Amino acid sequence: MQDIIRESTADEIDSAVAKAAAAGPAWAASDAAARSALLRKLAEGLEAGREQLVALANEETVLGPVRLNGELDRTAFQLRAFADAVDAGDPFQAIEDAAVPGAPPAGRPHLLRVNVPLGPVAMFSASNFPFAFSVLGGDTASALAAGCPVVVKAHPAHPRLSRAVYALALESVQACGAPDGVIGMVEGATKEVGIRLVRHPAIEAVAFTGSFAGGAALQKEVQGRDKPIPFYGELGSINPIVALPAALREKGPELAKTLAASIALGCGQFCTSPGVLIVLDSDATDSFVRLLAEEMDAQAPHAMLSPTIRTAFDSGVARLVSHAAARRLTRSEQDPGRNPVPNLVEVDIAAFIAHPELRHEIFGPSCLVMKARTVAEAQQALQAVGGSLTATVWGAESGDADARAIVGAAMSMAGRVLFSGVPTGVAVTRAQHHGGPWPASTAPQTTSVGLMAMQRFLRPVALQDAPAWLVGDYR
């Protein structure tokens, strides 16, 4: 399918950004009704086109109709969630401080702190979420909700789907009477298209979901601009799970099954896929780890998203398995002629802490397991993992000193800390946070999932002694 990828020309990229910039003021001035109408129309469009879109997506990604239908549902839900948030006034929230007579510092003028949209956003689609983090995914929905036009960089792993979704986006824009150019799209498999896009002077922010290498390179381009702009990169992570003895004793078999399924889910192609398991050593450890390996051997993942991703997975696994500190626990070897098989490797915790190469993300169904003799060792391992989108702590219900120590370590390195279940699956809600310290996110104070994602595209302005007509606009 490579033959149908095309590269947007420099003129096409410039023209898409120019149209977005032209749409900017009108979209920034649009009211809640206009924004939520477009967001809802886009959700309806996805649902109306479901059959064709899911079929196209499946041809291009082999993720399967169950997952793809679910992802389309999630994407429509997400668009409507932002519509609801806009209707509830999220982007128009203001903070008002009454004037206080007298000399400073106690005396002060009237101040009204409002938010203004940043302007055109460059949005980079992800290979692994053809709907939810692509043309009409979370970044686009949150930028539109904030009042910003979007120029999407389609992902070359699903070009035909991107075009089909973009076509319905254009129809929706027209049907709603939204400004022409409020959603634009460029395409390309080479890095030049993305670089030209983020270096365009009219682009005011960049949202990126993808690999560490790709995101870090793009961030350098953004930092090299004459006028630097915010770069919101979500670069994935290895998502450690810490199992305390209480959890394994109470429900070891169930957890082994759940974890094996999470590692294999979507062929491990999630940014929240669990990549490290730290087990506090107890009499339940050995049987749990054996069971986990068996459950993983019983999984049958589908094919990967692209040959490039597959090759990277195979070489990552080969490097890991051949590492002097590593012992493979799952039975099967990878066979390039068949789908990947889940890979579980045990390492000593000291080796994990000493060797950074053991901590590199392997995108796909692969996990490391290690035994911690003490809580302190488990804490050190979490610290060695560093910035991560998620950390999961099983067995912390008691709140004893061990649980508190591990939870503290997890909160210091992750953007989301889970206490049951597995990190795959990210709810779209107000309290969600999908970020985390570098390198999980380039902007750890922001989230790319959930309603707070809108805040990435707004900037405060304090209005001092504003006239009544202007204050009225925000009340």
Next chain:
Amino acid sequence: MQDIIRESTADEIDSAVAKAAAAGPAWAASDAAARSALLRKLAEGLEAGREQLVALANEETVLGPVRLNGELDRTAFQLRAFADAVDAGDPFQAIEDAAVPGAPPAGRPHLLRVNVPLGPVAMFSASNFPFAFSVLGGDTASALAAGCPVVVKAHPAHPRLSRAVYALALESVQACGAPDGVIGMVEGATKEVGIRLVRHPAIEAVAFTGSFAGGAALQKEVQGRDKPIPFYGELGSINPIVALPAALREKGPELAKTLAASIALGCGQFCTSPGVLIVLDSDATDSFVRLLAEEMDAQAPHAMLSPTIRTAFDSGVARLVSHAAARRLTRSEQDPGRNPVPNLVEVDIAAFIAHPELRHEIFGPSCLVMKARTVAEAQQALQAVGGSLTATVWGAESGDADARAIVGAAMSMAGRVLFSGVPTGVAVTRAQHHGGPWPASTAPQTTSVGLMAMQRFLRPVALQDAPAWLVGDYR
């Protein structure tokens, strides 16, 4: 006084950061009472030491006792404002979403979004605010309130004052039983000290107030770290004022007096000092500009903060006055043997837009004035100014089309838009925003003044299905 500046050694810098890092967990875990007690104690310490501190500050900065007493008041007020915000629960605010049974996307787990402190903050003092943006200034107060230790880089323009304030800070830390190392300090006049500090792996954020050149260089160092961290740079701006005809007709003489005083205030050494005046041409224009020049000639600013700043001011003024497009309106020339005199220069608006060098900030009492024949020309001039901490619009009360157009242009390029008075003077309140698009700020979504400044040093963590003991910590 140069002889008393000393350079912290590499070991001293590393040791200050190591002590801050060691204090980190305890300070992050401290409750509101502990944090606000320290902040209030620091305010009391400043007030108790007022006589000695103001005398020292005046020796080192020549800003005069009236201004310095006022600045000390403001700094104590600021510390207490953050104490109040901590007591009100600001850093402990959480967002909670109840679990919803059922399959995703509508079904979801319980999520509690809390904030955690980033960790040790490197804080760079400013030359022009020896109290309010130095050792115990706004950055330190907001970082401590957020639960982060601070390592201050003292400004070499006031080393003895910095040491005196730091000594009282240490006493307060001890008196409150706060963790040793929660406030550290390093010194130096060369850039090496600052570079070593921001490159230290245990530093988690940097707050900087100062020049564009210094800030941009430091930001590059931060971006070059193995683990990039947030860099909050407030780099100053030229703070345009737009005067609509209504304002000049109604109170031209009063505005000329106020503006001349604002330009000369503190010898123009404020990041909010007005540097550009755009007058919508009317029958009131010429007399207003003439009056402004007269009022500026009547000002007698005090000396500048340092010989370096004075030299930069003189050469900036010389470059501006000799520019082909510029006509000087004030009478006096700068005399290096005397205090600076206010400088008002008229340029054509087309020249201002065409020549970037006319838009460079001149730190000191200098202002450009230009006449706009149309609202569109005034908008273009604001756009040419680019990112600015403030923009002021006089005469927008009617809310007519002209007023709305100018206010829209001002809001698109400034962090604070004023509708009366002058931009010097920044109230410390919740609704304040002291930031603005690049290059005014390196992080335009954040503020370095006001209670929201605390948010720079916090990072969200979503707790999923958290056990009761942990949820209880945030309720």
